[in-house]
Amino acid sequence: MATRESNEDLRRLIHEAAWTLDQFATAVNRVGTEAGASMHYDKTTVSKWLSGHKPRAPVRGFALEALSRRLGRPVTHEEAGIEPDSTAGSCTPPGQSLDTLETLINTGKADMDPARRTVLARSLYSAALAVPAFQDVAGRIEHQAQGRTTKIGAGEVATVRTMTARIADILDELGGTHARPMAAAFLVNTVAPYLRAAAPENVRQDMLAAAADLTYLTGWMAMYERAHGLGQRYYLKALELAGAAEDHVTYCRTLRGMALQAANLRYANKALELANSAAEAAPKAGPRLHAFLAGQQAHGAALVGDRRLAFDRLAETEAALSQADNRRDAVGGYDQAAYHFHVSSVLYALGDTPGSITAMQTSNRHRPAMERQGRSHACGLLAQRQLEMGHLEAACATWNSFLDDYERLSSSRADEHFHKLRRRIRPYLKNAHARQLSERAVEVARRKAA
Template sequence: MQAVVRPVTNGAFEALLGAAGYGNARAAFARQLNHAGRVHGTWRYDAASVYWWLRGRQPAEYVQTIMAEVLSRRLGRPVAIAELGFATAQVAENVPYPASTADAIGYAERIWTRLTKQASLRTSGTFDSANALQAAFAWRYDWPDKPVSRTGRQPVTTAEVQSLYALADHFTDLDRRHGGGSSRVRTLMADILVRQVAPMLHGTYTDAVGRDLMRATAMLTGQLAFMSYDAGDHGNAQHHLTVALRLAKAADDRLFGAHLLANLATQAIYLGHAQDAARLAEAAIDGAGRAPAAVLARLYTTAASAYGRSGDKQVCQAALAKAERALDRASPNTGPRWVNYFSPAHFAGAALKCMSDLRLSRQALRHQPNAVALGEQNPRTLALHTALIATTYAQAGEFDTACDWGRQLAQHATAVRSARVKDRVRELVDVLGPHQAVPQVNELLLALRTTASTA
């Protein structure tokens, strides 16, 4: 039987190879590429690599840069990366969990670079449950990574990695105070990842520094993912969460990996994939193992949210009880730095939502006082919880109280740009709409419709 030869899909790259005399000498091009790229470590590209590049496989951004340099010298003229036919290629909408650390870094560079170049950050992609579950399974059961030490263009120090943690804290604070809706902030973050973090990933570091670098990069990427989720850009959010999860695996940080998986579950809940969200949350709990109490409280709260959304009252209440017991055991600042945000107010807001989803309004409203006991650094969460309280009162038929909370919501929502806050405002408007003949309801509806258009 004659072997099937795949057709060339990157004609631009094929034409450049031909013009440079590599049309029938792909192995020679690969050798030149390996020699030119030695500053990044030992590359082992061969004729087969060139074959797959011609047929649609996309190398990392830094590899494309060296390709352009090799071809420029051969052709005696500058060759732009865009001429290679890769730069304009779209990242696949449904990309599975990267098989290796190198694959994760290459994929991360492509999506970061694309974000810096897009006039609009919105992708056409949507949340893909199958790929989310595949990522959870691979994260949980794949073997740990080999040592990640490498020799590259520049040395990476512990102090430089620590600066990335500080940067992640800064963007996290911006997100909580102002929401993820600003495309400028997300573009700025992607640009920093491309210009500052990517060169560090290709630098020189020991295994210990390298794993710390992977963890810090996972935190930055995970934060960009959450901002994209809050802005309603769910394709980019899932892509970034997936690569962050893989980098957390490379860092051998199972707790932060579980946190990222819980964020993926949170996104699935928001988009109506409650059963898949429950599986993701369960995988996160299983993978976290004997975690600190604060981490367990956060994970069980996410699981409860998934069960509540799917209507499973008994399992939801059991998960809430586990979360509450874990929160009672937690001591301030004893867990990882990223879990310190999770407070009794965050738990109360989730519990209120669970009970509301289960149509248990009275039980839901028992959590009202704690749900709004938030610090000044959490305006978005305050807006989300206030909207939920107002909607729950409206569903219970207590329109006077619902309007009181609705007026507070109109004030809180103006401080943030968040697609999630907009959706909560719209939910309240939908519940109050049939009662607009009541003067105070009608007045509030006018204010909320203005708020929904600006939040």
């Protein structure tokens, strides 16, 4: 009978991380939960791994990601003494082996397929993943149109821009569950062939920029739908496409989206780091983009507890927005609703719940009527904060507004808010307002399931 060799490589990494075996197990469980796996490992399991037992295939990726986050650097299978799993493509850090276009096509195809989308959505978000600097990706995508007869011009670029704007409108009105598969299908079936077609250099650059914008939007939708590993994959491809197009604007918008993702996952230092990188990548930004980036810097500063910097960035945001015109871009736009949402986020992170409630109410007053998805998220947050303050009837009124939008939306983020509504209102059913809200929620759930 073969004897197992102890895994001293893994033991050294756990020691470097200054973790107990229980703490390492807890970190692995957390990563697994983010990826949609329910795990309850403890020190007994880790002891078995150290004695030579191999972790189950998906858990290998979870363990490496936990160590990478703790140590602030990528940890490889070889370094951890863990055999790679050849079937766990969803756990491989995005973009390590294939070129930008091929990786984007593979991701988009999987995102189009309902049978594969759930697995893809559970791919891991990597907090330790290195983000390429603009100068490292500028002009790096090689054109491969030699010998091809297909040609594109300005009309095809306009088609991609128009479709991106239309998908953004569908996202706002109906939710990401409908919009993201459309975006993925358009990326694979139309944009990818355009990127491989023959074109004058100026048209090729414009097409790369348009593709970067659509890929950024697709990543934002995945992030918003809580498919964080998938969102990160799209974001990294958007950075590479934007770099190839020498498009600073989309590059820094994408970094800002990655900062928001890190903030949503409570990686405060990473959120501030990415927000600062986004601002630094756009030194000549116009006032609206400047506000867009500074607002995210304010949120990042608040998350790390830097009150002074947070309010300085908010003042900078307000000043820049006051200088902007009235135009609102479909993708990556920034307006008064977005500004006051940032104010609310900053105040809440700094412990001022009443102030965050007032700011969120102001944000909703500025929000366009058809922007259901953004308003549903804002109302979900607002109602929870009102309940935290003991304002039950106000929370019920806000949740009723949320339900007005929720009935028309297909969005996992909105579903999450709906489940929180039903759970958090349960202890208050003796109150008539709470009881009416609960009964309405039951009816909404019935209609959406029908």
